[in-house]
Amino acid sequence: MPIIEVNHLTKEYQLGHITSFKENVFNIFRRAGRKPVQQRESFKALDDVNFTIEQGEVVGIIGHNGAGKSTLLKHLANISKPTKGKVIVRGSIAPLIEVGAGVNPEMTGRENIFLNGAILGIPKKIIQQKLDEIIEFSELEQFIDTPVKRYSSGMTVKLGFSIATSLDADILIIDEVLAVGDLAFQRKCFDKMEDMINRQGKTVLLVSHNIRQVERLCSRVILMDHGKKCADGDSTEVCNLFFNQSNEKIKANVELSPHKNINQTEDLHFETIEIINDKSHSVDSIECLSPMRVLVHFNVLKPLKNICFLIGVHTSDFIYLTATNSIDQVKNYIPGRHTVEMAVGSMTLLPGVYSFRVWIGTPEGKVSFYGENLKNFSVVSEDHLLTRQQEMGLFHLDAKWRFESIDNKTETDFAVSTAT
Secondary structure: OOOEEEEEEEEEEEOOOOOOHHHHHHHHHHHHOOOOOOOOOEEEEEEEEEEEEOOOOEEEEEOOOOOOHHHHHHHHOOOOOOOEEEEEEOOOEEEEOOOOOOOOOOOEHHHHHHHHHHHOOOOHHHHHHHHHHHHHHHOOHHHOOOEHHHOOHHHHHHHHHHHHHHOOOOEEEEEOHHHHOOHHHHHHHHHHHHHHHHHHOOEEEEEOOOHHHHHHHOOEEEEEEOOEEEEEEEHHHHHHHHHHHHHHHHHHHHHHOOOOEEEEOOOEEEEEEEEEOOOOOEEOEEEOOOOEEEEEEEEEOOOEEEEEEEEEEEEOOOOEEEEEEOOOOOEEEOOEEEEEEEEEOOOOEOOEEEEEEEEEEOOOOOEEEEEEEEEEEEEEOOOHHHHHHHHHOOEEEEEEEEEEEOOOOEEEEEEEEEEO
């Protein structure tokens, strides 16, 4: 029997401004006189959602902002009531849905541990036995008897996560709160969740925008979009589907409102950057593992000496991935239009959406031009094995495997593709 059942779950909200007291009174008289009352537009945060979760399953819930993920978890935790449908939960739940959720700010950290344990129906004696373990994991020994209202958001998360994962609830619900804690504590929390999953067999529902972490921790993923469940299945396949949807959305947003960070002097004027494929065509997308050339066109306004170039690639959220420079090939430039070309033997970035950045200056560090997000481009592939590697890394790695049989004295060599 499933530990969680969601049947035709629908949640509607009324949009628009809050009506005044006068308008409310007029609406009462209109209803009494059976006259039409102006209705506000309704919004479905959840729209006829159905699924079940078995005991011991680790399920990730992903989707863009506003997809209905947090609303769904609030119904599972019995924080919100549905407009239609029902949710059946067979077991106790430890929810960690928002920073400070379930934590009383007027109480101390120690008092909140006992309060949360009581809410979950855990005897005080059991909580007392686990108290030292919870405090130690939270790293808040010095502040455990301080009112929580004096904690930072990160400290509150540490306390909430420590309570939720240490007390014996059947189901753990986590919604994106770990992003608030420091990196070391995030690593500690994920190790704790892996222990709960692998050793304790807990049922875990995880919402996170860290898709690679979701794919790693979860055996199953549900993809939400505009309040509907649009995919439910193997974590790798659903995460790949989300990656593809995200790439299309990124490309559309960039075309509508490109954001460029440019620092340009009076020495030169940057014009454009161009990608040339192996067929000598100017393109906006390049096949993974194919050769390409990158051309930077610029107009020199004053004589420049000892100029070198850097061309780099970053993600849509400005994570620098790679860069190369011409510091060993400095050039002098006279006023006029010029082009510099960088040839790439193989595009080793895995399929996705990326952008170029360019730096122009002297080896000593004098900058004539610097710009980010100068040209967005896509890396594409028809090779299914390559597209599946998106959640495992960013770069393709050419590798060769060697297998040796000690008993039969035979060897087999062949090339394979992996990601890093």
